[in-house]
Amino acid sequence: xxxxxxxxTRDILPPESEGWDIILSKLTVRAExxxxxxxxxxxxxxxxxxxxxxxxxxxxxxKEMYTFQDRKGRWLTLRPEGTASLARLFxxxxxxxxxxxxxYYYFGSMFRYERPQSGRYxxxxxFGVEALGSDSPYLDxxxxxxxxxxxxxxxxKDYLIYINSIGCSECRSQxxxxxxxLLKQVIAYYCEDCRRRVTTNTxxxxxxxxxKHRNAELPILSDNLCPSCSQHYDEVKKGLQTLNINWQENPxxxxxxxxxxRTVFELVTPYLGESTSILGGGRYDQLISCLGxxxxxxxxxxxxxxxxxxxxxxxxxxxxxxxxxxxYISSPETGLWDKVFRITFDLRNRGLKAExxxxxxxxxxxxxxxxxxxxEFFLTIFQxxxxxxxxxxxxxxxxxxxxxxxxxxxxxxxxxxx
RNA sequence: GUGGGCGUAGCUCAACGGUUAGAGCAUUGGACUGUGGAUCCAGAGGUUGGGGGUUCGAAUCCCCUCGCUCACCCCA
Numbered sequence: 001x002x003x004x005x006x007x008x009t010r011d012i013l014p015p016e017s018e019g020w021d022i023i024l025s026k027l028t029v030r031a032e033x034x035x036x037x038x039x040x041x042x043x044x045x046x047x048x049x050x051x052x053x054x055x056x057x058x059x060x061x062x063k064e065m066y067t068f069q070d071r072k073g074r075w076l077t078l079r080p081e082g083t084a085s086l087a088r089l090f091x092x093x094x095x096x097x098x099x100x101x102x103x104y105y106y107f108g109s110m111f112r113y114e115r116p117q118s119g120r121y122x123x124x125x126x127f128g129v130e131a132l133g134s135d136s137p138y139l140d141x142x143x144x145x146x147x148x149x150x151x152x153x154x155x156x157k158d159y160l161i162y163i164n165s166i167g168c169s170e171c172r173s174q175x176x177x178x179x180x181x182l183l184k185q186v187i188a189y190y191c192e193d194c195r196r197r198v199t200t201n202t203x204x205x206x207x208x209x210x211x212k213h214r215n216a217e218l219p220i221l222s223d224n225l226c227p228s229c230s231q232h233y234d235e236v237k238k239g240l241q242t243l244n245i246n247w248q249e250n251p252x253x254x255x256x257x258x259x260x261x262r263t264v265f266e267l268v269t270p271y272l273g274e275s276t277s278i279l280g281g282g283r284y285d286q287l288i289s290c291l292g293x294x295x296x297x298x299x300x301x302x303x304x305x306x307x308x309x310x311x312x313x314x315x316x317x318x319x320x321x322x323x324x325x326x327x328y329i330s331s332p333e334t335g336l337w338d339k340v341f342r343i344t345f346d347l348r349n350r351g352l353k354a355e356x357x358x359x360x361x362x363x364x365x366x367x368x369x370x371x372x373x374x375x376e377f378f379l380t381i382f383q384x385x386x387x388x389x390x391x392x393x394x395x396x397x398x399x400x401x402x403x404x405x406x407x408x409x410x411x412x413x414x415x416x417x418x
Numbered sequence: 419g420u421g422g423g424c425g426u427a428g429c430u431c432a433a434c435g436g437u438u439a440g441a442g443c444a445u446u447g448g449a450c451u452g453u454g455g456a457u458c459c460a461g462a463g464g465u466u467g468g469g470g471g472u473u474c475g476a477a478u479c480c481c482c483u484c485g486c487u488c489a490c491c492c493c494a
Contacts, residue, residue, distance in 0.1 A: 058492095059491080064492085112492095114491095115420095115490095115491090117488060118487085126494065127494095193490090255493090266494090276494090277494065280494060281494095305494085362447075362448090364450085365447085366454090368453090369454085370454075372455095380452070382452070389453070389454090391454070
């Protein structure tokens with residue numbers, strides 16, 4: 001095979017592409033009900049934006065970005081996530097000067113150079129939702145609630161919302177010092193990865209699958225928050241309770257991007273292998289000021305669209321089934337193709353889904369095609385009359401040539417088959 | 419970046435180192451000269467991912483390479 005889609009990318013064909021539209025429109029409708037508005041931003045940005053926003057030491061920036069120089073030598077990077085771009089446009093357009101709360105959502109492909117595996121691609125899709133301008137814990141709750149509503153609107157019952165607070169930069173760094181000190185005494189018993197992590201990413205040690213059991217004695221971050229972070233976290237939990245949202249505290253939940261602080265959350269499902277997260281997010285109160293804007297708190301999440309699709313599909317493959325629609329027009333006589341052609345376009349102009357075929361194939365195979373492609377009607381044009389067949393019921397009726405207008409009106413939805 | 423599994427028809431997969439590489443589904447035609455969802459018959463469809471080696475003989479064994487896939491790392 002000469003040409004293939006590059007590694008980690010893929011083509012989305014019908015009926016999957018139709019499923020994408022169904023899911024996307026649900027997400028959009030839900031976000032808009034919550035008062036969020038759509039933004040579209042570039043697929044690539046100046047590399048510096050991501051280095052600043054996401055953090056120079058994160059895995060994303062260190063080894064996963066698609067970075068290149070354009071013809072003028074500018075360093076550009078295909079976006080590995082959306083929050084940095086959103087923050088950039090927020091500052092660039094001066095929205096930080098506005099004192100209200102700004103609520104946006106976006107959808108688009110993201111790019112990360114990783115080894116593909118189940119539910120993970122090099123080009124993948126995020127549906128992101130962000131609220132800027134308030135540090136109110138209610139806003140954190142609102143976003144988590146939107147996550148819950150979204151997932152439930154796809155009839156997914158088996159899911160879990162994890163929450164945690166990673167505090168602000170002050171209480172977090174104090175905790176890390178404390179944790180690091182304690183771990184130093186026992187790290188020899190830990191796995192190889194943890195011995196490395198203890199210096200590079202201390203918090204990750206807590207999340208290790210192998211050494212999980214060893215961590216019971218260690219202090220947890222959410223117990224070591226400063227008073228104001230602690231109060232914020234309590235209010236988030238209170239708000240979740242008010243809305244009857246089930247959550248589970250996960251002291252080991254740590255996000256991999258530097259801009260997060262305080263509330264972080266993740267929604268996991270058991271559908272894709274062993275509990276995979278399909279969305280993750282949190283608060284980022286320093287990001288806007290870090291990018292040169294007026295200090296503006298923010299909170300948001302990104303949903304892995306591809307993963308959501310997989311979950312929705314494995315939960316209910318029938319969601320792709322749609323009712324029969326439109327009409328397929330054909331004639332066994334090549335001399336009548338002109339008429340077939342004319343009627344097809346006439347029906348299209350009347351707003352009906354209409355299709356015909358100019359291949360010289362048997363009538364039988366054409367009906368087969370129409371059936372397979374989920375058409376509702378099959379109209380056969382003969383020399384002396386025409387036959388309209390309802391492909392759902394199998395019922396059919398003969399019409400005289402003079403009744404053509406009647407058939408067209410009927411098909412475009414203004415009559416029944418009488 | 420590390421480690422496992424796998425590449426045979428459009429798809430899912432057979433074929434102990436031994437005739438001309440098969441089957442199901444899908445596709446095309448026919449039985450049914452003007453009709454789908456069922457059945458039967460027939461046709462078309464392949465450089466066994468690519469290259470090299472071992473052998474009288476390779477889809478099968480060995481090496482290289484490309485690709486896919488799963489897991490780790492990390493993330494959505």
